[in-house]
Amino acid sequence: MKPIKNRITKLLGIDFPIIQAPMGWIARSKLASAVSNSGGLGIIETSSGELKKIKEEIKIMRSLTDKPFGVNIAQAFVKDPDIVKFIIDQGIKFVTTSAGDPARYCEELKLAGLKVFHVVPTLKAALKAVEAGVDGLVVEGFEGGGFKNPKGVSTMVLLPLVCSKVNVPVIAAGGFIDGRTMLAAFSMGAEGIQMGTRMVSSKESPVHKNWKEAIIQADDQDTVILNRFSSPALRALRTDKTERLEKDDTINAMTEFKDIQDLYFKGKMESSIALTGQVAGRIEEEESVQTIINKTMKEFYDCLEKLKKLS
Numbered sequence: 041m042k043p044i045k046n047r048i049t050k051l052l053g054i055d056f057p058i059i060q061a062p063m064g065w066i067a068r069s070k071l072a073s074a075v076s077n078s079g080g081l082g083i084i085e086t087s088s089g090e091l092k093k094i095k096e097e098i099k100i101m102r103s104l105t106d107k108p109f110g111v112n113i114a115q116a117f118v119k120d121p122d123i124v125k126f127i128i129d130q131g132i133k134f135v136t137t138s139a140g141d142p143a144r145y146c147e148e149l150k151l152a153g154l155k156v157f158h159v160v161p162t163l164k165a166a167l168k169a170v171e172a173g174v175d176g177l178v179v180e181g182f183e184g185g186g187f188k189n190p191k192g193v194s195t196m197v198l199l200p201l202v203c204s205k206v207n208v209p210v211i212a213a214g215g216f217i218d219g220r221t222m223l224a225a226f227s228m229g230a231e232g233i234q235m236g237t238r239m240v241s242s243k244e245s246p247v248h249k250n251w252k253e254a255i256i257q258a259d260d261q262d263t264v265i266l267n268r269f270s271s272p273a274l275r276a277l278r279t280d281k282t283e284r285l286e287k288d289d290t291i292n293a294m295t296e297f298k299d300i301q302d303l304y305f306k307g308k309m310e311s312s313i314a315l316t317g318q319v320a321g322r323i324e325e326e327e328s329v330q331t332i333i334n335k336t337m338k339e340f341y342d343c344l345e346k347l348k349k350l351s
């Protein structure tokens with residue numbers, strides 16, 4: 041497949057500007073190396089807070105791929121004050137920061153020679169991140185899985201808005217699973233896409249088959265927003281538990297994460313909350329990362345050719 045040449049692929053040293061989302065416990069070496077080896081960019085999470093384990097995972101990552109990869113710092117969830125030193129010590133070259141003030145780690149990371157992208161859910165946050173000196177943005181719409189700004193803006197509005205106001209390269213997140221959505225992102229000004237829910241459901245994702253199956257079975261209405269009026273809000277798979285939480289805003293959904301690993305790895309779908317994007321409604325089968333990336337790129341080029349014939 042023909043590589044894409046743009047600011048994102050150049051900056052990251054990859055063939056295809058398809059980034060695998062950081063996801064607590066899930067975005068580790070097995071999944072991330074499959075993405076990097078397929079020409080995209082794998083990202084290792086730190087939001088689990090298990091830094092000792094992450095250090096091992098980065099080591100394993102280097103034995104599984106010689107391709108570039110990155111690390112995410114989800115600032116609200118990483119409590120270790122030495123996180124920046126930790127990342128620099130691991131020889132990482134690319135970091136996405138999320139869920140916090142973009143200025144907090146940007147300068148230190150950049151001084152150490154790393155490229156820094158910040159994840160933003162609003163135009164205001166995007167402008168603040170650019171002001172802080174980031175190299176690029178991950179612009180994440182409200183349809184995406186995971187933690188959200190309660191006053192969420194969907195990708196279709198947010199992405200072209202941000203792209204029209206900033207000059208840094210943008211990776212689009214929230215709703216991306218294939219070539220046609222990738223081309224749409226490019227037409228709105230992005231130069232890369234990030235896939236979260238699609239990667240949860242991939243063959244190399246370490247999560248239990250019950251969650252993958254629930255994503256495959258989900259229709260377009262099968263996610264809920266929890267903590268709608270507090271922060272962080274979050275988008276998750278619709279289950280009996282999350283439906284109950286959706287209707288009861290006296291309970292902070294954040295208290296429901298203590299048994300998350302039972303859900304993720306033992307498949308007990310009611311034991312916690314499965315962070316999942318609306319795009320679950322478009323996912324129909326479990327596929328390997330290589331297949332997902334190849335199909336995405338083929339569809340991207342096919343759609344582009346089709347559009348060129350319009351005039």
Ligand SMILES: Cc1cc2nc3c(=O)[nH]c(=O)nc-3n(C[C@H](O)[C@H](O)[C@H](O)COP(=O)(O)O)c2cc1C
Nearest residue numbers: 061063087138184185186213214215236237315317
């Ligand atoms: C299970 C899960 C865990 C996530 N954890 C993180 C995280 O630790 N850090 C982060 O920046 N984003 C996290 N996100 C958000 C993703 O990075 C990504 O932007 C989002 O999933 C994109 O939307 P999509 O699900 O429609 O692909 C998570 C998303 C999911 C589905």
